[in-house]
Each structure stands twice: as C-alpha cells, then as structure tokens.
Amino acid sequence: MIAYNKTWLANLRLQDEVKKDVQQGNVSDAEFNGIAQKYPVSFYTPNLFVRIGLFILTCVIMSFGDGLLTLMAASSRGLVESAFWLFFLGALAYAGLEIMINASHHYRSGVDDALLFICGCFFTTGFAVLLSNNNYGTHYLSLSGLIFLLTLWLSIRFADMLAATTCCVAFLAFIFFAWIKIVPAGLSTAPFIMMLVSGGVYWVASVYSSRKEFINYDNCLIVAKAVSLTALYASGNYYIIQTLSSEMMGKTGPVPFGAIFWIWTILMPFAYIGFGIKRKDVILLRVGLLLITAAALTFRTYYHVLPVDVALTIAGTVILTVVYAVVKYLKTPKHGFTYTEPDEVNLMDHLKVESLIVAETFSHAPAAPTDEGVKFGGGDFGGGGSSGGF
Amino acid sequence: MNNNLYSNLHAEGLVSDESLAKTRLKEEKPLLFSVHWEIKTLLYVGVLLLTGGLGLLIYENIDTIGHEFVLMLIAAICLGCFYYCFKNKLPFSKNRVLSPNSFFDYILLLASTSLLIFVGYLQFEYKVFGTNYGMATLIPMLALFFIAYYFDHLGILSMAIANLALWMGVSVTPKQLLLNSDFNSETIIYTYLLLGILLIAGGYAAQRFNYKKHFKFSYLHYGIHVAYIALLAGYFHYYDSAIAAAWMLGILTLSFLMYHDAFKNKSFYFLLLVILYSYIALSSLVIRFLLSINDGVMIELIAFYFIGSGIGFIFLLINLNKKLKAA
Numbered sequence: 218m219i220a221y222n223k224t225w226l227a228n229l230r231l232q233d234e235v236k237k238d239v240q241q242g243n244v245s246d247a248e249f250n251g252i253a254q255k256y257p258v259s260f261y262t263p264n265l266f267v268r269i270g271l272f273i274l275t276c277v278i279m280s281f282g283d284g285l286l287t288l289m290a291a292s293s294r295g296l297v298e299s300a301f302w303l304f305f306l307g308a309l310a311y312a313g314l315e316i317m318i319n320a321s322h323h324y325r326s327g328v329d330d331a332l333l334f335i336c337g338c339f340f341t342t343g344f345a346v347l348l349s350n351n352n353y354g355t356h357y358l359s360l361s362g363l364i365f366l367l368t369l370w371l372s373i374r375f376a377d378m379l380a381a382t383t384c385c386v387a388f389l390a391f392i393f394f395a396w397i398k399i400v401p402a403g404l405s406t407a408p409f410i411m412m413l414v415s416g417g418v419y420w421v422a423s424v425y426s427s428r429k430e431f432i433n434y435d436n437c438l439i440v441a442k443a444v445s446l447t448a449l450y451a452s453g454n455y456y457i458i459q460t461l462s463s464e465m466m467g468k469t470g471p472v473p474f475g476a477i478f479w480i481w482t483i484l485m486p487f488a489y490i491g492f493g494i495k496r497k498d499v500i501l502l503r504v505g506l507l508l509i510t511a512a513a514l515t516f517r518t519y520y521h522v523l524p525v526d527v528a529l530t531i532a533g534t535v536i537l538t539v540v541y542a543v544v545k546y547l548k549t550p551k552h553g554f555t556y557t558e559p560d561e562v563n564l565m566d567h568l569k570v571e572s573l574i575v576a577e578t579f580s581h582a583p584a585a586p587t588d589e590g591v592k593f594g595g596g597d598f599g600g601g602g603s604s605g606g607f
Numbered sequence: 608m609n610n611n612l613y614s615n616l617h618a619e620g621l622v623s624d625e626s627l628a629k630t631r632l633k634e635e636k637p638l639l640f641s642v643h644w645e646i647k648t649l650l651y652v653g654v655l656l657l658t659g660g661l662g663l664l665i666y667e668n669i670d671t672i673g674h675e676f677v678l679m680l681i682a683a684i685c686l687g688c689f690y691y692c693f694k695n696k697l698p699f700s701k702n703r704v705l706s707p708n709s710f711f712d713y714i715l716l717l718a719s720t721s722l723l724i725f726v727g728y729l730q731f732e733y734k735v736f737g738t739n740y741g742m743a744t745l746i747p748m749l750a751l752f753f754i755a756y757y758f759d760h761l762g763i764l765s766m767a768i769a770n771l772a773l774w775m776g777v778s779v780t781p782k783q784l785l786l787n788s789d790f791n792s793e794t795i796i797y798t799y800l801l802l803g804i805l806l807i808a809g810g811y812a813a814q815r816f817n818y819k820k821h822f823k824f825s826y827l828h829y830g831i832h833v834a835y836i837a838l839l840a841g842y843f844h845y846y847d848s849a850i851a852a853a854w855m856l857g858i859l860t861l862s863f864l865m866y867h868d869a870f871k872n873k874s875f876y877f878l879l880l881v882i883l884y885s886y887i888a889l890s891s892l893v894i895r896f897l898l899s900i901n902d903g904v905m906i907e908l909i910a911f912y913f914i915g916s917g918i919g920f921i922f923l924l925i926n927l928n929k930k931l932k933a934a
Contacts, residue, residue, distance in 0.1 A: 245626065270883060502645065526663035527664065529659050533657025533661075536649055
C-alpha cells in the first residue's frame with residue numbers, strides 16, 4: 218500500500234535507532250558503517266535546508282508548468298473553467314509524485330512533499346468547485362466526505378503528516394455534518410456525538426500505534442492522536458458550542474447543559490496533563506498544556522473577572538512559580554522524569570532557533586525611543602510559537 | 608524490542624561484545640522521560656506574560672502610581688536580575704560559555720528587556736536625550752552588545768543587532784523587513800546595504816579573530832538577508848539606468864563570497880540562501896531580457912524558462928548538497 222520501499226523504511230528505522238547509540242557513544246562509527254552497509258537505505262533524503270529549497274523550486278516548476286498548460290488549453294472553450302481541469306492538473310502532480318518516488322527514490326526530499334501538497338490542493342479545490350456549482354451552502358457534507366476519502370488515500374499511500382491531519386479533520390467534519398443533517402435536533406446532541414467520535418478516533422489511533430503492521434504510519438498516528446484530542450476538547454468547549462449554535466440555528470443566550478460544558482472546558486486540559494504525566498505520554502501532555510490557554514481564553518470571554526494586565530501578570534507569575542517548583546523538584550530525576558535535555562541531538566539546536574524567536578518577539582520593545590505611539594509593554598505577547606524564525 | 612535489535616546485530620557480527628554490553632547497560636537504566644522542552648517553553652511564555660502584563664499594568668495606572676515609582680520598580684527588577692547574573696555567571700572566555708543553569712538565560716533576558724524599557728521610559732517621559740534619538744538608541748545598543756558578549760547570550764545578540772539596525776534607522780527582523788519597508792527611498796537602500804555588509808564583516812571578524820566564534824551564525828544570518836534584499840532593491844530602484852549593472856555585480860560578488868564561505872563551514876542553510884537569492888537575481892535578468900525582445904510569445908517563453916531553470920536549480924541543489932557533504 219505504501220509507496221515507499223518497505224525494506225528501506227525498516228532499515229531506515231534501524232539506522233536511526235543505532236545512530237542514537239552512536240551519538241551516546243555506545244556504538245562506534247565503524248560498527249555503524251558496517252550496519253549501514255548490511256541494511257542499506259537508498260532513499261534520497263537530504264537535510265532540512267535542501268528539502269526546503271527543493272520544495273520551493275518544485276512549487277515554482279509546477280506552477281509555471283500548470284500555467285503553461287492552462288494557457289495552451291485556454292483556446293478550447295469551457296475546458297479550463299471546469300472542475301475537471303483541476304482534477305487533470307491534480308492527476309498530473311500525482312503521476313509526477315509516483316514517478317519521483319518509484320524511479321528516483323525520493324523520500325521526504327522536498328520534491329515529493331511539494332508534489333503531494335500540490336496534488337491535494339488541486340483535488341480539494343476541484344471538489345469544492347464541482348460541488349458549490351449547483352447548490353450553495355449545503356455541500357459541506359459531501360465535500361468533507363470527498364476530502365476525507367482523498368486524504369485517507371494520500372495518507373495510506375505516502376504516510377504524510379499533513380495529509381493525515383487533513384484526513385482526521387475532514388473525517389470529524391463529515392461526521393458532524395452528517396449528524397446534524399440526519400438526526401432531527403442534531404445540533405443540540407452534536408457535542409456528545411463529537412466527543413464520542415473523537416474519543417473513538419483517539420482510542421483507535423492509540424491501539425494501532427502499538428501494532429507492528431502500522432509502524433510505517435507512526436507519524437500519521439501521532440498526528441491523528443493530537444488532532445482527535447484537540448477535537449475531543451473542542452466538542453465540549455463552551456465557546457465553540459455557543460458560537461456554533463448561534464451561527465447555525467440563530468439561537469443566542471446560554472447553552473443547555475451549560476454546567477456540563479463548563480466543567481469540561483475547565484477540567485479537560487488538566488485531565489489531559491494528569492494522564493500525560495501518569496502515562497508519560499508526550500502528546501497528551503503537550504496538547505493539555507496548549508489547551509489550558511484555550512480554557513483560559515474561553516473563561517475570559519464570558520467572565521471579565523480581572524483586567525487584562527492583572528490577569529497577564531498573575532498568569533506569568535503562576536507559570537514561573539510552577540516551573541521553578543518543577544525544576545527544583547526534579548533536580549534529581551524522580552518517578553522517571555527529568556528536566557535535563559534528551560540525549561538526541563536535533564537539528565534545530567544547531568540553528569539556534571531560540572535566539573531567533575527571541576529576536577522576533579522582543580525586538581519590537583527596544584524600538585521605544587524612536588516610535589511615536591510608544592507602549593511600555595515588553596513586546597507583543599501574541600506569539601509564543603516559532604513564527605517562521607529561520 | 609531494542610534489546611532484540613542489538614542481539615540480532617551482535618549475532619550477525621556487526622556489533623562488538625563491548626558495544627553490546629554498553630547498550631545492555633543503557634537499557635537496564637530506567638528510561639527517563641524528559642520534560643526539558645515543556646519547561647523551556649513554559650519559562651519563555653511565563654517571562655513574556657509577566658513582562659507584558661507588568662508593562663500594561665503600569666501603562667494603564669500611570670496616573671495613580673507616578674513615574675518615579677514606576678522607574679524605580681523597573682530599575683529594581685533590572686538591577687536585581689543583573690545582580691543575579693553577575694553572581695552566578697561562569698568566568699568569561701573568548702569561546703563559548705555555557706549558562707550555569709536553565710534559569711540564567713531567562714533572567715538575563717528579563718534584565719536586558721527591563722533595561723531597554725527603563726531607557727525608553729526615561730526618554731519618553733523626561734526626554735533625557737532630548738531630540739537626540741541617535742544617542743537614545745546608541746546607548747542601549749552598546750549595552751546590549753556588551754551583555755551579549757559578556758554573558759554569551761545569543762538571544763541578546765539578536766536583540767543587539769536589531770538595535771543596531773534601529774540606530775541606523777531601519778528595523779532588521781526578517782518579518783518586519785519584508786512587511787514594513789518600502790524600498791523606494793535611496794537612503795534606506797544604502798543604509799540597508801551598509802548594515803548588511805557590516806553584519807557580514809562582523810561575522811567574519813568573529814571567525815577570523817576567534818572571538819566568540821559561535822556568534823558568527825547570528826551575524827551572517829541577518830547580514831545575508833539584509834544585504835541581498837538591499838542589493839535586489841537597489842537593482843530594481845535603478846532598473847532603467849546603467850547603475851543597475853553595478854547592483855547586479857554586487858549580488859554576484861556576494862553570492863560568490865557566501866558560496867565559498869558556506870562550503871568552508873559546511874553550512875547547508877547559507878548554501879540554500881545563496882542559491883535562492885541568486886535564482887531570484889538570475890530570473891529577473893532573464894525576464895528583463897525576454898521582455899526586451901518584445902515578441903508575441905513572451906509569456907510562454909517565461910513559463911518555459913521557469914520550468915527549465917527550476918529543474919536545473921533542483922539538480923544544482925542536489926549536486927551541491929552532495930559536494931558539500933563530501934567536502
């Protein structure tokens with residue numbers, strides 16, 4: 218099913234495993250070379266920067282190639298405007314992708330990423346154009362269904378994380394639209410169904426991620442877990458439920474069973490973190506940490522208990538105190554937890570990404586003297602993320 | 608499973624007895640779950656929230672608190688943090704100095720930000736430097752460079768570079784560089800160019816004199832982007848006059864130098880930058896040429912050029928990558 222050579226994928230995993238031990242000094246370089254010869258990997262997988270470069274260049278080639286084809290076909294009336302032209306271009310990208318993988322053995326090289334991305338975009342746009350032509354607004358059900366099938370195939374065939382993400386989201390959207398269409402008064406029961414379904418997706422992903430047959434889809438299943446956990450939270454989040462019910466049914470005012478949803482909104486992130494710590498599950502832990510922000514924002518939308526400045530200050534103090542306490546507590550590793558760096562050297566460290574992020578977020582602050590509309594704040598506090606730092 | 612892996616490899620004669628014993632030993636140790644990244648991220652978010660919140664708090668209550676109190680508060684935070692840093696720092700060295708603990712970097716960051724806020728506040732409220740804005744930005748900049756070198760902090764070096772740019776009248780983070788700048792004014796282009804050259808020179812000097820060698824990356828990273836963008840902007844600004852050729856020549860020289868530097872230091876990142884910026888320059892030349900022919904089939908020709916050159920550059924990139932790896 219998977220497009221890439223399975224033996225090589227297995228060898229790649231083996232080599233990665235051994236490489237870690239080489240870095241830790243448990244296995245010598247000579248031994249690694251011997252192992253690499255015995256278990257060869259003939260994929261073309263360049264480093265991250267070359268991958269980015271190849272991605273950009275492939276996108277340039279494809280856009281001008283498709284533009285040229287469209288220009289040529291434009292003479293025949295009606296062909297270019299139809300959705301089938303988009304399908305044709307998408308199919309072309311797909312063919313290119315299969316050729317690059319089978320003939321040139323590209324694996325996560327930027328070229329295959331770009332082609333997969335372009336192919337997915339063309340087909341998705343094609344579906345949207347095709348379905349929105351006849352009836353406006355009611356095509357979401359079939360659209361999400363088609364996108365689900367498309368990205369499911371792409372995920373199975375290429376084990377791509379972006380495809381897997383889209384696939385999960387499309388599946389959940391499909392269930393949602395199907396439920397509110399089929400069941401009368403579907404919208405008021407939809408939260409519970411979505412909880413069940415996303416919980417189910419998480420459960421399935423967890424079960425399959427430990428199976429040997431699915432080892433090639435490890436990264437897809439990780440993404441599926443993260444998406445389903447987020448969806449599980451979102452389906453019980455008060456703000457989302459209220460917004461959806463007012464948007465789709467024109468109902469305003471408090472939501473029925475409000476108390477249940479409030480408990481869900483506030484407690485779920487902590488439950489995630491608790492389970493994450495108990496099971497030593499990185500995904501649960503990180504999703505939980507992120508969702509605390511969502512819970513805080515939801516709460517603040519409805520109850521303006523504190524002014525923004527006080528809230529920010531308190532939040533900052535609390536976070537720093539908790540972190541300080543955790544670091545103190547883990548000075549010597551306890552219960553299998555440590556706060557020292559993992560042994561694996563990763564590429565990002567070489568790039569000193571952190572310094573660039575600091576520059577991106579803090580560099581507005583020093584602008585104080587020359588700026589007219591000066592604020593005394595320490596930079597913008599919106600981006601805690603890696604905002605394209607390198 | 609891991610255990611099996613090495614047993615099998617050992618049975619095949621690929622792993623020596625000694626290495627097998629080492630991996631066994633490693634597996635016997637309990638597997639530690641590292642929360643390193645979570646802690647780091649939370650620290651970062653915490654500092655961000657706290658400084659943001661305090662800033663906002665002061666801003667909104669300025670009437671009741673009074674400026675002197677606010678200034679004293681900021682100064683107290685600043686001094687407290689610097690005191691901690693001076694007390695806990697490791698001895699200065701020309702090479703890389705690791706931070707003594709995981710809080711150190713963030714406390715230093717807090718100290719530097721509050722220093723900036725302090726100076727900015729003084730200027731805004733009391734006009735200490737009057738209208739001499741150059742002075743008002745020069746002093747924080749020098750302070751930041753000093754802190755960055757003295758405590759060996761890359762984040763603060765980036766802040767210092769941003770302040771240098773500010774002092775020269777431009778803002779340097781890539782995002783702002785692309786969003787907020789208009790490239791039509793000649794002075795801005797020349798300032799950018801000077802800044803870029805200065806930063807690249809700084810990077811080279813760091814390496815040449817073996818003084819904080821690891822700072823070279825930050826210098827070059829900003830320098831290359833700024834220099835290339837300035838050169839391209841210059842080229843397009845003087846598009847119709849003969850001087851455009853000089854700008855093109857500048858791009859060519861820069862590419863040549865950076866290409867050699869990337870090879871010397873085995874840097875894939877800078878190699879990629881050189882290739883992409885050179886591609887933009889080359890494409891603008893070719894399109895100019897094609898447009899000057901002024902035939903009916905130009906669009907097709909341009910499309911063909913991009914397809915062909917795209918494929919060409921892909922092969923170039925793949926080959927250079929191979930060469931760089933082998934070098």
